[in-house]
Amino acid sequence: MISHAIAMTSSSGEPHHIEIVFLDDGRVSINCSCTGSQMGMVCKHRDAIVRGDDSLVVDEHKRVYFEIHQAFGGSALKSRYEQYAATLAQFEVDKKEIAAKVTFAKKQFAKMLSDGI
Numbered sequence: 240m241i242s243h244a245i246a247m248t249s250s251s252g253e254p255h256h257i258e259i260v261f262l263d264d265g266r267v268s269i270n271c272s273c274t275g276s277q278m279g280m281v282c283k284h285r286d287a288i289v290r291g292d293d294s295l296v297v298d299e300h301k302r303v304y305f306e307i308h309q310a311f312g313g314s315a316l317k318s319r320y321e322q323y324a325a326t327l328a329q330f331e332v333d334k335k336e337i338a339a340k341v342t343f344a345k346k347q348f349a350k351m352l353s354d355g356i
């Protein structure tokens with residue numbers, strides 16, 4: 240097991256601490272100290288860490304983060320993230336289609352009310 244700690248800037252000014260652990264069985268564990276992550280969400284910090292976005296990583300940790308991100312290639316993380324991102328993208332499409340159906344149903348019923356039922 241190899242553990243790394245990365246600090247990321249936050250809007251409050253207090254940095255968030257991301258712990259990245261390469262487990263002996265090949266899995267990678269990523270946890271963040273922010274409220275969203277503590278509530279079980281994929282916070283923007285963990286999302287950025289997986290994507291390779293170092294814009295929130297504090298300057299003194301950018302180099303080690305680059306090396307950590309390179310090591311993600313040896314795990315299932317990258318392909319799992321791609322599946323996750325594709326699923327979310329499809330759900331966004333589905334959400335727009337459903338929103339359009341809701342709007343259509345509301346307009347139809349509004350017209351019925353106006354015209355007389």
Ligand SMILES: [Zn+2]
Pocket residue numbers: 255271272273274275276282283284285
């Ligand atoms: Zn976070």
